[in-house]
Amino acid sequence: MQLVILPTIFLSLLSYLFYFIIVLFAEKPRAKLRTITRQGPQFRLGGQISCDRSQLRYDLCSVNGSTVMDPTTSTFFLVGPANPNSVEKIKPYPRKFDDFIMTQIKELTLTLSPTSPPCEIQHSAPALVFSVGGYTGNFFHDFNDGIIPLFITVNTIFPDQDFVIVISEAPSWWITKYVDLLNTFTTHPILTLNDTTSTHCFPSAEFGLISHGFMTINQTLMPNQRTFLHFRALLEKAYSQNVLNPPTPNVESRPRLLLASRKGSKGREIVNEDEVIEAMEEIGFEVIVFAPKDNTSLVESYALIKSSHALVGVHGAALTHSLFLRARAVFVQVVPIGIEWASDAFFGRVGRGLDLEYMEYRIGVEESSLVEKYGRDSLLLKDPHGVQVQGKGWPPEIMNIYLMEQNVKLDLGRFREFLKKPYSKAKQFMDRHG
Structure with a gap:
């Protein structure tokens, strides 16, 4: 991928910058979005290939007839008479606002073409095509x-239907x-365009992922009223096979x-992490330092977190x-100066959506290392919002x-x-649920 030439820190910084702009402006109340379904008018207005490009975060396209995928050219064919509007382009990644x-x-x-490459592998279920490039x-x-977004899209377009996941990159x-989690959505093998040269055929195909906002599942926009608690149940299905129930305290x-x-x-x-751990233990916690790596097993992480009563970071x-x-369970987010907007947009919503005991510890000026370099005044x-560009x-x-x-x-x-x-809430939780 082209992103390897750019430093990870630079990418993270750009990501936060785009998030901040969207939080300030795009997250303001808007007219209620129309619920999108496979039968909805947005997918049928243009004929057999049609696209909805009206959303801020994503585009969606649909091919509602037999579709031939040519991975060598990243092209999807629908056989039929060509016309001036017979070609659509899409980047199926839900960050359309992030130029x-x-x-x-x-x-x-x-x-839409009179001819297509011959079909080499036939599928009986439609395809859902999306990208996990970008900030992956x-x-x-x-x-x-x-x-x-995959969870939202599946429950919006394919509720209780069989489909094949096709990842463009x-x-x-x-x-x-993520194979354990992906397999909770479909029983079919996961296809990727860059790992095959064979043509694949599907009875139809959908392109793109629906996003409701940063770490958001808006049940009012989904036909089956799914919430974060349903998403949590999906994680349980994916990762709990070998997880023992917490012991009785x-x-x-x-x-x-x-x-x-x-x-x-x-x-x-946290530069005084050792002293912070001592303070946590003095209060009454059993403390485990959690520092996952890229290759840390999600099954192991899930087992550890599920058996715990509080997460702090x-x-x-x-x-x-x-x-x-x-x-x-208790979830405490330590919020550095200037990060208040992101703390709520990213993780506050998760805490509330999962019915956690969510709390924030917002540091004071003297607790920030910036005071040493820039001075407490x-x-x-003193006024992070005051240094914003209007x-x-x-x-x-x-x-x-x-x-x-x-x-x-x-x-x-x-x-x-x-x-x-947090200790009182965690102790109560442990006593009730183990």
Whole structure:
């Protein structure tokens, strides 16, 4: 993929910048979107190949007849008489608003043609075609731009229907990492365009993924009223085969807290992590440092998180693992200065949607490493909104300061006092549910 020539940090920074702009403007109340179904008018107005390009985050296209996929040219053929409107183009990745990353996404061609390549492999189920290029590789983006939109799309377009997943571009490791989860959507093998040269034929095909917003599942926009709790049940189905139920606690049991560590990361590290762990243990927690790697088994992560009673960490991709927590477990997000908008848009919604005991610890000026470089009276610290560019949010150099330069040194006295409520809630949860 072309993205390998760009530093990961730069990509993350651009991602946050686009998120900030969309949170400020695109997330404002809008007219209710029409529910999209396979029978809906949006898919039928243009004839046998039609597209809905009215949404901010994604395009959707449909081929409602026998479709031949030629992976060598990234073209999908529908045999029929050609006309001036017989060709459509789509980049099936749900970040249409992100001009930078969309230039990296492979474009697919849908064409109504008198002829097509001969069919070599026939499928009895329709295809759902999408990309997991872009910011793939960041655990947050894997869910925000991939798995959650897939869940929404399947429950909107293919509720209770059989279909084949066709991924237009993805690193080979992505399929391996998420195969257990992908197999909960379909019983068919996962197809990728870059791993086959054979032509495949489908009775019909849908292109693109539906996104309701950042880490959002809006049940009012789906025919079957699915929520984050239904999504959580899907994760349970995928990863709980070998997971034992939590043991029954005894009087001396301590609630288990996972500390999502960013030690060694570029920015947002807890520099006094050892002292913070001691404070957590003094309050009464059993503390486990959770530092997942790219190759960490999701089955193992799921088992550990499901058996825990609290997850605590500074804002960052690892907090996406909060999706694995049981309902009513404790989820604490430590929010650095300037990251308040993202904390709610990314993980606050997950906490509320999964019925977690969600809490935020917002650091003070003296707890930010930025005070050493810029001084406690700097607008960067006292008024983060005051350094925004009118109508555009933060420029990249300011975003870089908050995300990449800033570490946190928690005030142990203040943090100990804060931990009393999470401990109480976690203990109650452990006593009731194990």
